Amino acid sequence: xxxxxxGVNLLRAAxxxxxxxxxxxxxxxxxxxxxxxxxxxxxxxxxVQRPTLDNFRFVLFQESPFVKYFWRWxxxxxxxxxxxxxxxxxxxxxGSYALGRIRFRLGRYISGMTLFTYIIPASFLSIPFxxxxxxxxxxxxxxxxxxxxxxxxxxxxxxxxxDYAKTIPNEIDESAAxxxxxxxxxxxxxxxxxxxxxxxxxxTYAFFFAWNEYLYAVLLLQGEKMITLPVGMxxxxxxxxxxxxxLMALSVIxxxxxxxxxxxxxxxxxxxxxxxxxxxx
Amino acid sequence: xxxxxxxxxxxxxxxRSVTAAADVLSPRSRNLQGLLFSLPLILLFLAFVVxxxxxxxxxxxxxxxxxxxxNDPIYVQTVVNTLVYVGVAVNLKLFLALLLxxxxxxxxxxTRFLSAIFLLPWAIPVLPGILSVRWMMSSQWGILNLIxxxxxxxxxxxxxxxxxxxxxxxxxxxxxYLPFWTVILLAARRGIPRQLYEAGAxxxxxxxxxxxxISLPLLAGIYLICSLLSMVFTMGDFTNxxxxxxxxxxxxxxxxxxxxxxxxxxxxxxxxxxGVFATALPVTLLFIFIxxxxxx
Numbered sequence: 406x407x408x409x410x411x412g413v414n415l416l417r418a419a420x421x422x423x424x425x426x427x428x429x430x431x432x433x434x435x436x437x438x439x440x441x442x443x444x445x446x447x448x449x450x451x452x453v454q455r456p457t458l459d460n461f462r463f464v465l466f467q468e469s470p471f472v473k474y475f476w477r478w479x480x481x482x483x484x485x486x487x488x489x490x491x492x493x494x495x496x497x498x499x500g501s502y503a504l505g506r507i508r509f510r511l512g513r514y515i516s517g518m519t520l521f522t523y524i525i526p527a528s529f530l531s532i533p534f535x536x537x538x539x540x541x542x543x544x545x546x547x548x549x550x551x552x553x554x555x556x557x558x559x560x561x562x563x564x565x566x567x568d569y570a571k572t573i574p575n576e577i578d579e580s581a582a583x584x585x586x587x588x589x590x591x592x593x594x595x596x597x598x599x600x601x602x603x604x605x606x607x608x609t610y611a612f613f614f615a616w617n618e619y620l621y622a623v624l625l626l627q628g629e630k631m632i633t634l635p636v637g638m639x640x641x642x643x644x645x646x647x648x649x650x651x652l653m654a655l656s657v658i659x660x661x662x663x664x665x666x667x668x669x670x671x672x673x674x675x676x677x678x679x680x681x682x683x684x685x686x
Numbered sequence: 687x688x689x690x691x692x693x694x695x696x697x698x699x700x701x702r703s704v705t706a707a708a709d710v711l712s713p714r715s716r717n718l719q720g721l722l723f724s725l726p727l728i729l730l731f732l733a734f735v736v737x738x739x740x741x742x743x744x745x746x747x748x749x750x751x752x753x754x755x756x757n758d759p760i761y762v763q764t765v766v767n768t769l770v771y772v773g774v775a776v777n778l779k780l781f782l783a784l785l786l787x788x789x790x791x792x793x794x795x796x797t798r799f800l801s802a803i804f805l806l807p808w809a810i811p812v813l814p815g816i817l818s819v820r821w822m823m824s825s826q827w828g829i830l831n832l833i834x835x836x837x838x839x840x841x842x843x844x845x846x847x848x849x850x851x852x853x854x855x856x857x858x859x860x861x862x863y864l865p866f867w868t869v870i871l872l873a874a875r876r877g878i879p880r881q882l883y884e885a886g887a888x889x890x891x892x893x894x895x896x897x898x899x900i901s902l903p904l905l906a907g908i909y910l911i912c913s914l915l916s917m918v919f920t921m922g923d924f925t926n927x928x929x930x931x932x933x934x935x936x937x938x939x940x941x942x943x944x945x946x947x948x949x950x951x952x953x954x955x956x957x958x959x960x961g962v963f964a965t966a967l968p969v970t971l972l973f974i975f976i977x978x979x980x981x982x
Contacts (some may be wrong), residue, residue: 413893424800425803428803428804428861429803434822446827450830463930496727498937500726502723507716509716515727515728519727520977520978521974521978522735526923527922527935528923528931528946529966530742531946532947532956534735536741537737538737588719604886619812619813619941620924638814639813639928641785649817649821653821656818664806
């Protein structure tokens with residue numbers, strides 16, 4: 406190994422060490438706070454002196470006014486996310502079939518429309534959306550939140566499915582059409598079974614898209630028993646003496662499901678829209 | 687299953703009649719079918735994207751909007767904040783992503799393990815990350831001041847002055863979103879044919895020359911798309927800023943979305959809130975149309 410090569414490798418190792426520390430530090434801090442007992446919270450240390458699982462117990466048994474509706478919030482989050490998942494799957498499966506299999510001339514406009522929805526920041530539409538939902542008396546209901554999340558999660562789901570739909574050989578539809586199957590029969594009996602693995606991936610994507618959402622949830626849901634987990638967490642901050650160790654225990658619980666999902670499906674999540682663009686350039 | 691289908695594929699005369707049968711559909715009924723299958727998508731788009739936008743465009747043509755906003759020093763400050771936040775955070779992040787993707791572009795087991803670790807900030811929802819960093823920066827109880835004091839740098843009120851607070855927002859943005867863009871650029875690098883690097887090595891190109899004459903020109907297009915995309919996304923950021931600073935101290939660290947929220951819910955002026963986005967609409971729409979053209 407030449408001297409220059411050794412230098413490059415040392416530099417590379419140093420950079421990787423710095424990036425690892427940078428990446429893990431806030432996570433380490435989150436977990437350490439979650440393990441910190443009340444008495445030690447206001448004494449900053451590098452390593453927790455007397456680690457305890459009390460904070461997790463307080464959260465799970467709702468033993469603090471800050472988390473007195475923990476299970477209710479969790480149920481709300483699960484309900485909204487599951488509904489968004491079902492709605493996105495329906496919308497995106499139908500849409501991807503139209504774009505990828507029917508291949509009609511107006512499809513260009515449909516795909517442009519989904520791309521537009523994907524790119525425009527959701528927050529730009531949030532205040533008018535809030536007003537519209539107020540006009541229809543849908544504030545503080547889950548319908549409004551589910552509608553918003555479905556709108557914004559559908560484009561990406563559709564793109565991933567469409568990508569896959571394009572690879573299915575045309576002859577399948579054609580031979581089914583010869584047997585007299587209509588488009589709906591082809592959709593349900595041939596298309597859906599073929600895309601099932603991708604449906605599972607994009608369905609979970611939609612689920613956690615809604616699970617992670619803060620802005621629309623905080624705009625649209627108000628009642629203490631109506632809110633989802635992230636809104637409940639944000640509400641800690643309205644108090645000056647917020648118990649951050651409890652909040653961090655809640656954070657850990659809230660993070661575990663999406664982390665598992667991102668690792669299981671990361672192949673799907675980085676594929677699709679942007680890497681589609683990569684291959685195009 | 688794919689193999690079975692391939693062998694079952696009809697040939698010759700039969701194939702021709704199959705294709706003919708599939709083409710029986712006229713372009714018009716194809717369009718109709720396509721539209722019917724896209725109907726839920728179209729309805730969502732009209733109701734929840736077009737209609738709110740229409741609302742906002744209406745506000746953009748109302749001169750009252752500009753009269754109110756341009757006379758509010760907080761609005762002017764917010765525009766500056768947003769430009770700094772988007773400009774610095776996105777460009778710094780993508781430049782780092784470009785470098786990091788180069789470092790991670792090998793197949794050794796240790797690199798793959800580290801790549802998996804680097805994805806954590808992306809996988810964790812945004813709230814826990816922000817809240818952890820916010821407490822970290824607490825002037826009395828945060829770990830940052832503990833480190834700063836141990837290094838002999840004294841303690842600071844990190845989130846209590848405008849530019850250190852915006853600096854914190856930028857650092858958090860990089861922490862949270864660097865992994866995603868690194869993965870995207872890594873995928874782009876993997877798309878570059880290996881032969882080019884081999885040819886470069888034969889010609890005696892060093893690390894820097896390989897980057898300058900092979901990777902960079904081939905990554906330029908996707909890098910530009912990533913920059914534009916990330917800038918548009920970040921222009922609408924609400925959650926990071928709202929939960930890290932809430933606009934404090936003294937409404938000096940707002941970005942567009944948090945100011946719109948403040949106008950709507952704290953000041954009680956919904957049309958001002960809509961107006962904040964309306965004023966940013968021309969630039970945003972321009973970026974979006976450039977992107978749509980480039981991506982397709």
